[in-house]
Amino acid sequence: MTRLRDTLRDYGAPGRDCVDLLDRADPRLLRYADLIRDVDHPLVDGVVEQQNHALLYVIDHARLSGRHTASVGDLRRALAMRGDPAWLGVLRAGQLDIYATDLRPDPNAAPSPYPVSSGEAQAVLPRLAQGENLSPPSSLLLREVLLDLMKHAGEELRGHGLSTDETIALTGRALFFRYLIGRKIVTEGHLPNIAPSAPTLMECLSTAASLAETNRWLDLTFNGDLLSLPNQSYPTYFAKLMQTHGDKLTRPLRAIMGLDKSMGPGISQQRLDWGDLDFNHLPIGLLSETYEALIEHFDKNARRDTSVYYTPSHIAEYMVEAALHEHPAGAEARVLDPACGAGVFLVACFRKLAELRFKATGERPTREALRAILDKQLTGFDTNAHARTLAALALYLTALELDPDPTPVEALTFHKLEGRVLIDVADPGSDPAVIVPMAGSLGEHVSEAYRGAFDLVIGNPPWTSLKSKYAAIDKRFTAHCRAIAERRGLTDIAHGYKNPDKVPDLPFVWGAMEWAKPGGRIALALHGRWLFKMTDAGFAARRAIFQALAITGILNGASLQGSKVWPNMNQPFCLLFADNRVPGEDDEFVLVSPEWERELNGKGRMRIDALDAVPVNLGFASRQPAAIKTLYCGTVLDKDIVARVVTRAKHSIADFWSEKRGLYFNQGYQIASRAKDDTFLRGLPTLDALYSRHPFFVLDNVLESYRPKGLHRPRDPRIYKAPLLLVRKGSRADRARGRALVSTVDVAYSESYYGYSAAQHPDGDFLVRYLLVLVHSRLFEYLTLMSSGEFGIERRAFQLLDIGQFPLIHPEELDEEQRSAINTCAAQLLANRPDWPQLDRTVARLYGLSELDQQTIADTLATRAPFAAVKSHAGQAVTQQEAKTFRAHLETELGNVLAASGHRVAVSLLESTDRSLPWRFLGVSLNGRPIQPDLPARWIDAADDLAASRITLIDAHEPCLAVGLLDRYRYWTPTQARLLASDLLWQHGALLEERANQ
Numbered sequence: 001m002t003r004l005r006d007t008l009r010d011y012g013a014p015g016r017d018c019v020d021l022l023d024r025a026d027p028r029l030l031r032y033a034d035l036i037r038d039v040d041h042p043l044v045d046g047v048v049e050q051q052n053h054a055l056l057y058v059i060d061h062a063r064l065s066g067r068h069t070a071s072v073g074d075l076r077r078a079l080a081m082r083g084d085p086a087w088l089g090v091l092r093a094g095q096l097d098i099y100a101t102d103l104r105p106d107p108n109a110a111p112s113p114y115p116v117s118s119g120e121a122q123a124v125l126p127r128l129a130q131g132e133n134l135s136p137p138s139s140l141l142l143r144e145v146l147l148d149l150m151k152h153a154g155e156e157l158r159g160h161g162l163s164t165d166e167t168i169a170l171t172g173r174a175l176f177f178r179y180l181i182g183r184k185i186v187t188e189g190h191l192p193n194i195a196p197s198a199p200t201l202m203e204c205l206s207t208a209a210s211l212a213e214t215n216r217w218l219d220l221t222f223n224g225d226l227l228s229l230p231n232q233s234y235p236t237y238f239a240k241l242m243q244t245h246g247d248k249l250t251r252p253l254r255a256i257m258g259l260d261k262s263m264g265p266g267i268s269q270q271r272l273d274w275g276d277l278d279f280n281h282l283p284i285g286l287l288s289e290t291y292e293a294l295i296e297h298f299d300k301n302a303r304r305d306t307s308v309y310y311t312p313s314h315i316a317e318y319m320v321e322a323a324l325h326e327h328p329a330g331a332e333a334r335v336l337d338p339a340c341g342a343g344v345f346l347v348a349c350f351r352k353l354a355e356l357r358f359k360a361t362g363e364r365p366t367r368e369a370l371r372a373i374l375d376k377q378l379t380g381f382d383t384n385a386h387a388r389t390l391a392a393l394a395l396y397l398t399a400l401e402l403d404p405d406p407t408p409v410e411a412l413t414f415h416k417l418e419g420r421v422l423i424d425v426a427d428p429g430s431d432p433a434v435i436v437p438m439a440g441s442l443g444e445h446v447s448e449a450y451r452g453a454f455d456l457v458i459g460n461p462p463w464t465s466l467k468s469k470y471a472a473i474d475k476r477f478t479a480h481c482r483a484i485a486e487r488r489g490l491t492d493i494a495h496g497y498k499n500p501d502k503v504p505d506l507p508f509v510w511g512a513m514e515w516a517k518p519g520g521r522i523a524l525a526l527h528g529r530w531l532f533k534m535t536d537a538g539f540a541a542r543r544a545i546f547q548a549l550a551i552t553g554i555l556n557g558a559s560l561q562g563s564k565v566w567p568n569m570n571q572p573f574c575l576l577f578a579d580n581r582v583p584g585e586d587d588e589f590v591l592v593s594p595e596w597e598r599e600l601n602g603k604g605r606m607r608i609d610a611l612d613a614v615p616v617n618l619g620f621a622s623r624q625p626a627a628i629k630t631l632y633c634g635t636v637l638d639k640d641i642v643a644r645v646v647t648r649a650k651h652s653i654a655d656f657w658s659e660k661r662g663l664y665f666n667q668g669y670q671i672a673s674r675a676k677d678d679t680f681l682r683g684l685p686t687l688d689a690l691y692s693r694h695p696f697f698v699l700d701n702v703l704e705s706y707r708p709k710g711l712h713r714p715r716d717p718r719i720y721k722a723p724l725l726l727v728r729k730g731s732r733a734d735r736a737r738g739r740a741l742v743s744t745v746d747v748a749y750s751e752s753y754y755g756y757s758a759a760q761h762p763d764g765d766f767l768v769r770y771l772l773v774l775v776h777s778r779l780f781e782y783l784t785l786m787s788s789g790e791f792g793i794e795r796r797a798f799q800l801l802d803i804g805q806f807p808l809i810h811p812e813e814l815d816e817e818q819r820s821a822i823n824t825c826a827a828q829l830l831a832n833r834p835d836w837p838q839l840d841r842t843v844a845r846l847y848g849l850s851e852l853d854q855q856t857i858a859d860t861l862a863t864r865a866p867f868a869a870v871k872s873h874a875g876q877a878v879t880q881q882e883a884k885t886f887r888a889h890l891e892t893e894l895g896n897v898l899a900a901s902g903h904r905v906a907v908s909l910l911e912s913t914d915r916s917l918p919w920r921f922l923g924v925s926l927n928g929r930p931i932q933p934d935l936p937a938r939w940i941d942a943a944d945d946l947a948a949s950r951i952t953l954i955d956a957h958e959p960c961l962a963v964g965l966l967d968r969y970r971y972w973t974p975t976q977a978r979l980l981a982s983d984l985l986w987q988h989g990a991l992l993e994e995r996a997n998q
Contacts, residue, residue, distance in 0.1 A: 535801070
């Protein structure tokens with residue numbers, strides 16, 4: 001592999017990421033067990049990984065003509081069956097040909113060739129790692145194909161009157177049997193023992209007799225843990241089904257076996273049939289994920305009630321990799337998933353523990369070692385019996401997948417998992433046929449034997465808030481959390497904790513503190529809302545967890561909602577990692593917030609970049625409600641600006657705008673079926689969401705008069721009195737279209753506006769104009785972005801709480817010059833002739849913000865505001881002018897510091913021989929020392945990872961360095977130049993000065 005690694009380095013592959021499939025001492029081989037069935041002749045020669053997942057499969061062209069290797073088309077198809085968004089590279093003399101893996105490859109497709117002598121060679125792996133398509137990708141995704149096939153098979157069976165339980169059981173058993181055949185664990189020689197009445201293995205599910213025989217054999221061989229059928233008298237059960245439905249019953253099962261191509265009119269001809277699937281390579285984690293999605297599909301109401309969201313297998317694998325990295329328990333770790341579903345996390349843990357055992361012993365784990373992991377180290381809780389049997393199915397398949405020699409089939413009997421590995425935690429007395437929320441894993445009925453028993457607690461607990469009718473369960477959750485806090489010595493929390501908004505996921509965090517050993521690890525996928533809630537109850541719940549648990553890392557997936565990183569998930573999510581102990585004052589966690597990147601996220605990948613990792617003190621996060629939101633949307637510079645603005649202002653708008661001052665505010669009236677008296681609005685001009693006659697002023701003469709019709713929430717009559725400021729609920733990317741309107745007459749406004757009335761204040765006209773100017777400033781949008789629990793997370797709308805918490809300089813503290821400047825800006829707005837630079841300078845001066853502060857605010861809004869145009873520009877390549885501006889700022893910032901020591905700094909934009917690299921490079925030199933005009937040949941070795949946003953190369957002798965920044969605008973703003981200068985000076989400044997003085 002040394003030669004192969006050296007060759008691949010020429011194409012931008014770090015040697016540490018290359019896996020040699022002939023290196024039998026490499027534990028990473030277990031990730032590719034399906035490719036090394038023939039240990040002497042693996043399907044490909046090696047794999048280049050990206051963050052522990054396959055990025056490029058590599059094979060020498062000379063092997064393609066050998067008898068052990070398939071054609072390029074067959075390879076592309078087989079590798080696509082693994083479900084990775086990966087590529088195939090064929091090495092020729094001095095050239096690497098790139099193909100897309102494809103479930104349905106075009107036999108005439110030509111590769112994308114990259115000669116090693118070309119200017120693009122070193123960019124091949126970095127470009128693939130950044131999500132770029134170097135060859136036309138397949139339009140078929142295995143996850144979608146498999147789910148479609150499962151849906152159609154299940155719907156056909158349910159259409160014949162079979163229950164969901166029977167449907168899941170029959171399709172699951174068929175899949176399991178098909179897998180045994182695909183893996184050649186079962187061969188035609190076993191047919192007499194399996195189904196004597198069937199002419200071939202593939203026809204074992206074709207008749208009543210063969211169905212009964214095959215299912216009986218599955219029960220005997222695999223210890224009865226497989227998906228249960230409603231009648232254990234199989235001959236009677238299947239005879240009755242066949243008598244009722246005839247061959248219609250067996251068609252979906254025959255299709256799974258690969259015999260029937262057609263699945264009826266519902267299947268698109270652009271998709272694959274069951275017979276096209278290669279079960280020799282299908283990933284078990286994806287099968288588990290598909291089954292969870294199938295259960296959700298068949299019973300959407302239960303999903304809503306029990307708030308279950310299936311976990312993508314690659315998310316589970318990432319969490320397992322991170323949670324078990326350098327775990328003190330190593331290969332002996334005992335693991336619990338407290339809401340295991342179909343076993344996605346248990347499968348990933350099983351695989352990782354096997355890999356760790358391989359690493360510890362230097363040998364591939366035997367069957368006995370694998371069974372010991374399964375029987376003694378894995379535990380899954382769930383209330384759903386079908387989910388547990390699906391988990392058993394997945395674990396059996398994983399054991400067979402990892403088994404170095406899964407023969408003879410008679411020796412493969414497993415110990416029963418139900419009741420030992422997979423634990424029923426349904427509430428006592430609950431009806432298994434009725435799926436509703438219950439205490440489940442958090443109930444008092446769960447055995448005390450599990451308390452403090454696990455080295456790792458990992459999983460994806462339920463998310464969605466419980467409905468009001470399940471309030472009793474929420475009370476039990478709150479009581480359970482308080483009891484755990486009490487046992488951890490946190491008396492204040494124990495007395496005051498309340499589960500916010502009836503969410504079920506946070507109680508599982510508290511439960512994990514009980515199940516994990518002291519000092520053990522916890523890793524949970526949670527709804528992202530808990531990180532950002534600004535309500536008193538939401539922040540109190542977040543603070544309680546920060547005070548109770550030593551969180552070590554949070555991956556904030558708010559930017560990835562709606563992407564294929566978590567398919568069909570249109571809500572923010574986060575991944576929580578922690579050590580199970582009460583934190584100390586100096587404890588910190590690392591906050592990582594992957595950016596939205598269309599090409600990369602479109603392949604289900606995310607950039608986890610060390611440079612984006614922000615250390616956060618747990619005490620600080622416990623004291624500051626907006627701490628995580630500010631660090632997610634901004635930088636340390638933004639954190640400082642927000643702190644100074646809040647300190648300067650004595651009040652918030654909500655504090656100042658109070659009844660005691662004759663000031664009233666609220667959201668406008670709400671229309672609904674339950675009518676209340678609204679006659680007090682009769683005859684007032686009516687303002688609705690579609691008003692557009694003036695962006696900043698209510699022209700009452702163009703509005704219709706209000707006619708009483710009864711309202712659900714008419715609100716306090718005083719909020720409709722002029723002078724009024726009416727803030728639009730929907731935020732607009734272009735403030736010139738108006739964020740708020742002034743009304744000088746009383747007006748009836750709908751819930752699309754938040755109204756601020758100053759009718760009973762002696763200085764009411766000025767106060768309304770003052771708010772008008774503030775709301776239209778950059779600072780208002782910026783502070784809302786930095787501190788809102790929803791703006792920039794789940795929506796682009798302002799909330800009443802967002803406006804209310806804006807820091808307000810008390811009007812009495814304004815001098816005449818400031819009042820005059822505010823009145824001037826307001827007059828310009830009301831005349832629809834705004835001078836935006838003047839308005840922003842006026843507001844910035846009120847809060848003592850410098851020009852650099854204003855630049856930071858502008859850059860943050862230009863890259864992080866939650867609007868489509870901003871999102872797109874932030875991810876675009878920088879223009880030459882933007883790069884020159886960045887270079888100039890970086891040179892100035894470095895020069896301002898190093899000039900004090902008598903050094904001159906020169907920064908230049910470097911050109912690479914490979915102009916297609918995803919990074920652009922700058923050179924930094926002191927005192928006129930020459931900067932190497934091009935990159936060194938081995939620059940890739942300096943990259944921490946192919947997904948890194950920054951690469952730094954230090955000259956071996958001269959006071960020079962080169963920095964590569966990902967070619968995305970978000971990394972090239974003037975503010976980012978300031979941050980880069982600070983980092984370079986802190987990390988390398990002393991070395992550069994030392995060399996410059998020599």
